[in-house]
Amino acid sequence: MIKGCIFDLDGVVVDTAKYHYLAWKRLANELGFEFTEKDNERLKGVSRMKSLEILLEIGNLSFDEETKLKLAEKKNNWYVQYISKMDESEILPGVKEFLSQLKENGYKIALGSVSKNAMIILENTNLKQYFDAIIDGNKVTKAKPDPEVFLKGAEELNLKPEECIVFEDAIAGIEAARRANMKVVGVGSKEILKDADMVIEGFKNVSVDIIKAL
Numbered sequence: 001m002i003k004g005c006i007f008d009l010d011g012v013v014v015d016t017a018k019y020h021y022l023a024w025k026r027l028a029n030e031l032g033f034e035f036t037e038k039d040n041e042r043l044k045g046v047s048r049m050k051s052l053e054i055l056l057e058i059g060n061l062s063f064d065e066e067t068k069l070k071l072a073e074k075k076n077n078w079y080v081q082y083i084s085k086m087d088e089s090e091i092l093p094g095v096k097e098f099l100s101q102l103k104e105n106g107y108k109i110a111l112g113s114v115s116k117n118a119m120i121i122l123e124n125t126n127l128k129q130y131f132d133a134i135i136d137g138n139k140v141t142k143a144k145p146d147p148e149v150f151l152k153g154a155e156e157l158n159l160k161p162e163e164c165i166v167f168e169d170a171i172a173g174i175e176a177a178r179r180a181n182m183k184v185v186g187v188g189s190k191e192i193l194k195d196a197d198m199v200i201e202g203f204k205n206v207s208v209d210i211i212k213a214l
């Protein structure tokens with residue numbers, strides 16, 4: 001029986017996937033190559049340093065460790081500038097209503113994101129109050145597709161993995177949920193999120209009944 005829901009943050013709860021993309025694109029352009037939205041799918045759910053590795057592979061570039069740390073910091077500074085201006089208006093449509101419904105129906109709620117910036121976003125958007133457990137990039141050592149972030153979420157909710165479902169917009173996140181032995185709802189495009197148990201476009205008009213439909 002499903003007793004808890006674990007939400008990815010970027011691109012599921014808030015529209016920050018676009019800011020990650022803008023910041024990586026800015027870095028790629030500064031380094032002299034193009035970086036498309038399709039390329040960006042490979043970075044979703046992936047840690048900051050691993051994302052940089054993928055980006056540099058696309059641009060056919062290699063740097064020493066020290067330079068890579070500087071480049072990642074540069075991208076993060078741009079990203080933090082973008083998210084520091086965020087407010088409740090950037091919560092994706094239907095998310096607050098869905099979280100409230102889950103609470104009313106007794107489901108536990110966790111955040112499962114590998115972002116180290118998750119807390120700033122939850123605070124700026126006033127969403128922290130909805131979560132019984134918050135697992136972010138400061139609490140995990142392995143990024144998705146490793147299942148660590150979701151297994152920790154279940155543990156902090158005091159639930160078994162099979163009692164949780166995951167909401168994810170990233171290919172790596174869907175694989176992580178599978179490896180954690182959890183059902184997963186993809187949020188986004190059916191073509192991209194082929195391995196999810198179900199795909200929704202977003203949370204607008206979505207009710208808790210979808211949990212029973214899984």
Ligand code: G6P
Binds near residue numbers: 047048076113118137
């Ligand atoms: C999420 C996003 C990724 C991002 C990662 C690390 O998983 O989907 O695009 O790279 O978090 O985020 P951070 O804010 O710590 O750089």
Ligand code: MG
Binds near residue numbers: 009
């Ligand atoms: Mg995401």
